[in-house]
Amino acid sequence: MTDPAAVGADTDEAAGGPTGPTAWGVPVTESFGQVVLHPPVDRWFETVAACRDDGYVMAIDLTAVDYSAHPGRTDLPEGVGAERFEVVASLLSHATGGRLRLRTQVPESNPEVASLFDLYPGTEAMEREAWDLVGVAFSGHPDHTRILMPEDWEGHPLRRDVSMGRIPVQFRDAPPAR
Amino acid sequence: MSDVAEQVTNPMGPGRTDLGPSERVFRRDETSAVLRLSEAEAAVLAGGADDPPTGDVADQRMILNMGPSHPSTHGVLRLMLEMEGEAILRSKPVIGYLHTGMEKTAENLTYLQGPTNVTRMDYAAPLFSELAFSLAVEQLLGLEVPTRATWIRMLMCELNRVSSHLLFQATNGMDLGAVSMMIYGWREREEVLRFFEKVTGLRMNHNYIRPGGVAADLPDGWQADVRRLLELIPPRLDEYDTLLTGQPIFRGRLQGVGVITPAEALALSATGPILRSTGYAWDLRRDQPYLAYDEVEFDVIVGTHGDSFDRYAIRQNEIRESLRIVEQILDLMPAGDYRVQDKKVTPPPRARIDESMEALIHHFKIFTEGFHVPQGETYAAVESPRGELGCYLVSDGGPKPYRMHIRGPSFVNLQTLPHLMEGGLIADGVAVISSVDPIMGEVDR
C-alpha cells in the first residue's frame, strides 16, 4: 500500500522549514506503522482542511492529553516544541484505507485550539469532552459546555494534577484491633 | 483482489457516487436540528414555581425533557426536545449520567488489569473493548500473538456480536411495542451467554481477552456447544422474521423514520450500522482486517434508504453473517498456544510457581507491579456491533498507561440523534433512539 502521507508529502524538504520529512507542510513521523503529523497550533485548522481535501473524509477521533506527569516524549520530530497539552485527531480515508493522526502541542499558558466543527460536525461532542475532562478550549465551537460532568463541576478531572478523588474505605462496625 | 480494491475505493458500490446532501449537519444557528441550550438557560425558560415560563404562550412550542429515567431511553440518556405539538423540531442529547471516570481509572491500573476496566464500557459487547485495548497494548509491546489465540478471539467476538445484536432485536421490539420480542431475544441471548460462562467463567464483563492472548483455552467439547448454537439460532431468526420483518405495523413504524444521507453520516463520524444503512459499505473487518478476518468469508450488510428499518435489517442479517463466520472458525481453528509465551508479559501457569523460582518472581512482578510497556502512542480499532471502537493509548514506559482514550462508537453515533429525529413525532423519536442502539456505558465512560 502506498504511503498515504505521500499524497500530501512535500517534495522540497527545505520548504517545510525544520529538518526532516514533511507532509501537508508540517513535520511527519511514524508511530508503529501509523502516520502522525505535527502541525503547530496556529495551523491546526488549515492542516486538517488540507487533509480533508485530500480524501480524509471522516474524523474518527479527537482527544486531548495532559503531558505534565510524563517523563519526556521521545517521539516528537525536531523543531516541534513539547507543551503541556496535546490535541490528537485521527482521520480516516475510505478511498485509500489510510489513517492519519494529527498531534498539535497546546501551551498551558493559552490552552486554546481552533474547533474543527466546520470541517467535521462529528467533532462537536469529542471537543466538548476534551474541554470538559482536560480543559483545552476550542475556539469557534458552537456549544462550548460540559458534556460528561455536571454543568457546575469545577476543574478538569483528567488533568494529571487533579487527584482521583478516592475515598478511603471505612469499616465502621469492624471489631477493634486486638 | 481487484474487486476488493474497487470496493475500498468506492464504498458506495460500483457505479454510485452520490453521497447525498449534508448541509444541514453543518448549521450552527436555530435552524439546526441540534438544540444548543445549556441547563441554566433551559431552567430559565421552564420557569419556577413562582415565575411563569418565559416565551410566547400563544405558540405551541415547548421544551420537553425525556429521561434520564425513562423506559425507552436505553439506559440513562436524557433528551431535551423542542417540540411543536407532537413533532420534534430540535433536540439535544444530554449525557454524563453514567460517567464513571474510566479513563482516569485506567491510569491507575496495570496493563493486565486494563481489560477489567474497559470491559465495563460497552457492557453489551464487552469482548470488543477488551480486544481493542489488548491490540493497542500489543502494538506498543511489539508482541506477536499466537494464531490459536487470534482465532479464539475471533470466535468469541463474533459470538459477542450475535448476543449484542440479539439484545438490539429484543429492545427494539419492546420499544416499538412488540413486547414478546423482548422475551424471545433474551431467550436466545441466554444460550450464547451460557457458552461464554463455560469458556470465560462469566456471563458478562468477561476480562477474557488480555494483552498477549486470552485468559484460558477453550474447554473440551466446545465444538459441540458451538454447533448447538449454530443449529439453534437460525430457525429462531426466521421466527423473528415472521414476527417482525414482514409485518405491516412494524414496517410502518420503522420505514422512512430517522433518515440520514451518506454524506451526513460521514460528516457526523457515524460508523457501524448507521453508516451502512445509508448504503455506504465500510466495515473494518473487511476493509482494514484485524485478527484473521481476511481468512474467513462473510458479507458486509448494507442498507439503501438510511432509515431505521434498514438498521434493523442490517443487524438481523449481521447475526446470520456472524454465525457463518463462526461456522468457518469451527473448521479452521488451529492448534497451539492460547497466549504468547513471553515470560515478561504472560503470567506462568500456576503449577510452575511451585517448581521454579523464576516463575514465582515473574508471577509476582506481573501481578503486583505489572509489566512495563515501551514509550509511545498508538491507536487500534475494531469493528464492534455499534461501529468503530478504537483505543488510543499513550505509554510512558511504566507499568500503567499514561493516557487511555477509548473512541466509543455510541458516543459519536449519538450526534446523529438530533438529525434523525428532526421533524418526526415523538413516537418516532423512540424508534430512532432504539435504532441507533446506544450503550450508555461507552458513551459516558
Added chain:
Amino acid sequence: MARLPLIGDVSHVMGDGLEGLEHNFVTARIENLVKWSRARSCWPATFGLACCALEMMATGAAHYDLARYGMEVFRASPRQADLMIVAGRVSQKMAPILRQIYDQMMEPKWVISMGVCASSGGMFNNYAIVQGVDQVVPVDVYAPGCPPGPETLMHAILTLHDNIQNGELTRRRTASNGGAGIQVQVPDAPTEQSVELGSR
C-alpha cells in the same frame, strides 16, 4: 365420609349452622395478610443504569422468570412501583435523580442495591461514582456481584420478600422514621439528632 387434613371429619359441615363456625372460617391477623400480599406482588421500578441492568432484564426474561414472584411488570412510573432495584453504578450527576425517583415512590417502598457499584462504589473508587447508593437512599438488601447473576439477584429478591413478610423491614423503617437515616452531630447539642431526608 369426607375428611380433610388437620380438620378431620367434615361430613356434617353443611348442616351445622352456627355451631360449625369454627371449621368454616379461617382467621388471621390483617397485618400478616397485608405483608403476604405486599411480598407477593412487589413491582419493581425501572432503574437499570449499567451492566447490572442487563442481568436484571435477564432475570425478568423467560429463563430466570421473575413472573413467578409476581414481579415481571417493571413499572416506569415510580408512583406505581414498590421496589427500586438500583442496578448499576450511580454517578455524581445521577445521584439527585435517584433521590428524586425514590421520593416519588409511594410508601411502602423498598430498595435493593444490585451489584457492587451500587452497594459500595465497586471497582470505581473515584471522583465520578457515589460510593454506595446508601449514601442517597436507604437500602434494604445488598446483592453483591459484578454483575450479580440472575440467581444472586433472585436470592436478594427472595431475602427481601422474607423480610417483608416477617415484618422486619417495616419495623426498622418505623424506628428510623423513614428517610436515609443519616445522623448529624451538632457540636453544641449534647446528643445526636437524626435527620429526615424527604418525607414519608
